[in-house]
Amino acid sequence: MSARMPRLTPVRAVVAAACALAAAFVTLPLIVLITHTSPSALLDAAHDPVVLDALRVSLVTTAISLGIVVLVGTPLATALARGRFPGRTLLDALVGLPLVLPPVVAGLALLLAFSPTGPLGSALSPLGVRVPLTEAAVVLAQCFVAGPFYVYAVSAGLIAVDPAVEEMATTLRAGPWHVFRTVTLPLIRPAVAYGAVLSGARALGEFGATITVAGNLQGRTQTMPTAIYIAFERDPEGAVALAVILAVVSFVLLLGVRGLHLARAAI
Amino acid sequence: MGLVATVAARAGELQLDAALTAEGGRPVALIGANAAGKTTLLRCLAGLQRPDRGRIQVDGEVWFDSDSRVDRPAHRRDVGVVPQHGVLFPHLDVAGNVAYGLRASRTSRQEARRRTAAALERFGLAHLAQRTPEALSGGERQRVALARATVLEPALLLLDEPLSALDAASRAAVRTSLRELLGERRAATVLVTHDARDALELAAHAVVLEAGQVVQEGPPAELAQRPRSAPVAALMGQNWLAGTAAARDGDLWTVEAGELRILAVGDAQEPPHLGERAYVLVDPRDVTLHREHPEGSAQNVVHAAVASVVDAGGALRVTLDSVPALVVEITTRAAAQLGVSTGCRLYASFKATAARAFA
Numbered sequence: 058m059s060a061r062m063p064r065l066t067p068v069r070a071v072v073a074a075a076c077a078l079a080a081a082f083v084t085l086p087l088i089v090l091i092t093h094t095s096p097s098a099l100l101d102a103a104h105d106p107v108v109l110d111a112l113r114v115s116l117v118t119t120a121i122s123l124g125i126v127v128l129v130g131t132p133l134a135t136a137l138a139r140g141r142f143p144g145r146t147l148l149d150a151l152v153g154l155p156l157v158l159p160p161v162v163a164g165l166a167l168l169l170a171f172s173p174t175g176p177l178g179s180a181l182s183p184l185g186v187r188v189p190l191t192e193a194a195v196v197l198a199q200c201f202v203a204g205p206f207y208v209y210a211v212s213a214g215l216i217a218v219d220p221a222v223e224e225m226a227t228t229l230r231a232g233p234w235h236v237f238r239t240v241t242l243p244l245i246r247p248a249v250a251y252g253a254v255l256s257g258a259r260a261l262g263e264f265g266a267t268i269t270v271a272g273n274l275q276g277r278t279q280t281m282p283t284a285i286y287i288a289f290e291r292d293p294e295g296a297v298a299l300a301v302i303l304a305v306v307s308f309v310l311l312l313g314v315r316g317l318h319l320a321r322a323a324i
Numbered sequence: 325m326g327l328v329a330t331v332a333a334r335a336g337e338l339q340l341d342a343a344l345t346a347e348g349g350r351p352v353a354l355i356g357a358n359a360a361g362k363t364t365l366l367r368c369l370a371g372l373q374r375p376d377r378g379r380i381q382v383d384g385e386v387w388f389d390s391d392s393r394v395d396r397p398a399h400r401r402d403v404g405v406v407p408q409h410g411v412l413f414p415h416l417d418v419a420g421n422v423a424y425g426l427r428a429s430r431t432s433r434q435e436a437r438r439r440t441a442a443a444l445e446r447f448g449l450a451h452l453a454q455r456t457p458e459a460l461s462g463g464e465r466q467r468v469a470l471a472r473a474t475v476l477e478p479a480l481l482l483l484d485e486p487l488s489a490l491d492a493a494s495r496a497a498v499r500t501s502l503r504e505l506l507g508e509r510r511a512a513t514v515l516v517t518h519d520a521r522d523a524l525e526l527a528a529h530a531v532v533l534e535a536g537q538v539v540q541e542g543p544p545a546e547l548a549q550r551p552r553s554a555p556v557a558a559l560m561g562q563n564w565l566a567g568t569a570a571a572r573d574g575d576l577w578t579v580e581a582g583e584l585r586i587l588a589v590g591d592a593q594e595p596p597h598l599g600e601r602a603y604v605l606v607d608p609r610d611v612t613l614h615r616e617h618p619e620g621s622a623q624n625v626v627h628a629a630v631a632s633v634v635d636a637g638g639a640l641r642v643t644l645d646s647v648p649a650l651v652v653e654i655t656t657r658a659a660a661q662l663g664v665s666t667g668c669r670l671y672a673s674f675k676a677t678a679a680r681a682f683a
Contacts (some may be wrong), residue, residue: 221411224372227398228405229425229472235399239428243415 087304094297102298110276111284112302118192118280119260122199126256130208131249137208138215156205163201164269171197171270194271195278199260207256214248215241254314261307281306325383326350326512327369327480332377335364340536344369344514346480346529348383351506351513353527353544355520355559361536362516366482369514370405371398382512383479399428401480404473408485410465412457418468419444419453425476443475447501463494467501474505481513487522492637502526520548520561521637532556551605561641563606565648569596569681577681579604582647587623588679596683603682608641608653610678613662614671622673626650629669633659640664644672 063069102108136142137149155163171178171188178188188194218241226236242249264282271278273287281303289296327346334340340361346352356362367373369380371387374395380388382403387396404425412421422443426436444450447467457465466486473481486502487495499522506513506526515527523530523544530544532555540552544560551557557564567581572590579586579602588604596602612618618625628646635641640659642652652672654664662670 219411221407222413224398225405225407225411226413226424226428228370228372228401228403229428230399230476231424231428232397232399235428239424240413240415 090297090304091301094294094301098294098298099301102295102302105295107275107279107284108299108302111279111281111299112306114192114195114276114278115261115280115282115303116306118195118199119257122196122203122260123253123257125196125200126204126207126260127249127253130204130252130256131211134208134211134215138212152205152208154205155202160198160202160263160265161269164198164266167194167197167201167266167270189270190272190274190278192271192277195267195280198266198270199263202263202266203256203260206259207252210248210252210255211245214245214252217248218244250314250317254311257310257314258307261303261310327352327380327382327514329369329380330378331365331368331375331380333364333368333373333375335361335373335536338364338536340364340368342531342533342536342538344531344538346512346514348512349510350528351509351515351526353523353530354514354516354533355518355523355530355547356533357518357555357559360533362533363484365533366405366484366514366516369480370403370482371396371401385479402476402478404476404478404481406466406469406473406481406483406486408489410457410462410469410489412460412465412468412472414457417454417456418449418460421457421468422449422471422475424472429476439475443471447471461494462490463498466490466494466498470498470501470505474509477511479511481509481511483513483515485516485518488517488519492635495637499525518559520544520559523560524548532559548607549605557605561608561636561651561653563604563608563611563651565604565606565650567602567604569598569600569602569683572598576676577602579681584624584626584646584648584650586679586681587676588681589677591680591682594682596681600683605680605682606650606674606678608651609639611650611652611672611674613642613652613654613658613664614673615662617671618673620673621675623676624674624679626672627669628672630664630666633664633666644670646672 133152137145137152168189169175171194173179173182173187181188188197223236223240226240231239262282264286267280268283273279273283281299285296285299285303288299326348327344330343332341338359338361342361342365344352344365354362354365364373368375375388375390377390378388379386379390386394387401388394413424416424419440423436423440426439444453447470449464449467449471452460452464457468460468470486487498490498503526515522517523527544529541530547531541532539532547534555540547540556547556548560548562551560551562551564554564554566565581565584565586567579569577570580571578575590577588577590577596579588579596581604586604590596626644626646628644628650630642631645631649632643633640636653639653639655642654642664644650644652650672664670
């Protein structure tokens with residue numbers, strides 16, 4: 058079947074131009090980035106203990122953050138989508154606040170709150186818990202900036218579920234938890250996957266809040282983005298290699314999630 | 325045994341206040357116009373809506389009682405619901421839909437498989453077991469909904485207009501499945517409908533709901549023959565002509581209703597009183613239509629234009645623009661022979677013995 062070329066109207070011309078511009082805007086810098094580095098530089102970077110540490114810290118903290126975001130974010134999204142309680146609109150706005158807050162500001166606020174003299178930090182310090190400049194601070198910063206992406210995606214998915222379908226399940230002997238597990242969750246799975254990808258990518262790339270509240274300690278709080286930033290000041294070529302590695306890791310993770318999702322759908 | 329319920333509940337503007345009983349094996353039709361409170365009552369019985377006051381008891385078990393603060397959640401009620409539009413689980417195939425309730429109630433895997441297969445077979449769905457709901461026709465979907473609700477053999481089966489969303493062909497097929505099912509069922513069943521034929525064909529008892537209140541109940545045939553009000557007559561598909569008893573000749577009464585002078589037989593139990601308000605009941609199937617003024621024994625002849633023609637499953641309901649409007653039910657074939665169409669002027673005739681006058 059050969060698709061006939063549609064006639065070029067002014068509207069179609071504008072749409073086509075926008076598509077071309079967006080595609081070029083996203084791909085060109087990435088191509089430049091990748092071609093700017095040499096295989097040997099990449100190989101060197103991949104053996105550099107600083108890079109390996111940063112990669113490990115990034116992946117571990119992102120995994121933990123994502124776990125926390127899913128555990129806390131799913132019930133929160135349910136409340137936002139389904140809840141009928143006073144202050145729901147306010148809560149909805151609060152959840153979105155980190156999206157509009159500059160990450161550095163978020164990091165500063167977290168730092169002040171969790172510093173040993175801050176309200177949360179002083180409550181935690183008798184328990185021997187110190188947050189700033191630790192791995193916990195990295196996770197905290199990532200959850201703060203990445204959480205809203207997940208919550209909003211899942212909440213939108215929940216709103217799209219027909220309540221009559223869930224009601225039907227309750228008339229078929231399914232208690233609330235069983236309904237959620239066997240009806241709601243399967244129906245919002247695409248929204249959950251989408252939210253998790255967005256949120257995970259945001260956590261993996263988080264820089265401003267992390268460096269403010271967690272600092273830049275190699276092997277503990279230095280993530281890939283902070284490592285790239287530090288490297289860029291000393292050795293721009295090395296920074297490019299790091300950047301390529303992070304871009305590749307992100308891309309592989311995205312493909313992995315998509316593959317997982319497709320495999321699920323096939324079952 | 326069966327269902328014994330009194331329910332008071334709000335539904336938007338409507339205040340529902342109704343008592344309903346349904347014996348096992350004797351399906352009850354809940355008839356009413358749109359927004360009469362039928363669905364609200366059903367939702368209260370299923371546990372999907374909480375009544376303000378009342379008591380719901382099924383086979384001796386109390387499901388709801390506002391006095392003793394009993395309110396079983398829907399999933400603890402031995403109920404089956406078939407909604408108007410099926411409402412299948414879109415992420416499960418037909419077998420998965422039918423098996424859902426068995427899985428949720430932790431029936432053993434083997435038994436669930438056996439009962440699911442039997443239900444699929446029973447509703448003629450075995451060949452569709454692996455299909456997803458989106459690949460089914462409306463009638464197939466509704467049969468899946470029936471299989472899903474009845475595979476649990478619930479103590480109370482609630483059917484909310486299960487046929488109204490279907491086209492004529494699939495409606496006939498689902499109606500057949502439904503009739504067989506209700507014929508075998510020994511437990512309580514409530515069937516919501518606004519179609520008198522469903523009630524006449526499928527139910528042993530009918531309850532008419534009007535603005536949240538029960539206005540009349542009884543065997544469906546009795547409701548059709550002796551409606552107590554215009555809405556009941558209309559729901560049962562009968563002509564209900566209100567007028568004045570103008571004259572009497574023995575058993576034969578003349579009732580002036582709008583433009584019509586109707587000759588009718590006085591009701592044995594509630595005959596009209598001369599000069600007072602009287603009602604004439606005429607079954608639309610006892611009225612015939614003609615191109616020319618009919619010769620013969622029919623005492624009542626109405627000359628009027630056709631206002632509307634509605635398909636009533638095998639027959640056509642023709643409404644004439646006389647005052648008051650007269651509804652005639654004729655076969656599709658007769659309609660074709662007469663050339664019935666909106667706007668054409670016809671003669672309608674019925675015998676005095678087909679019309680009953682009462683006070």
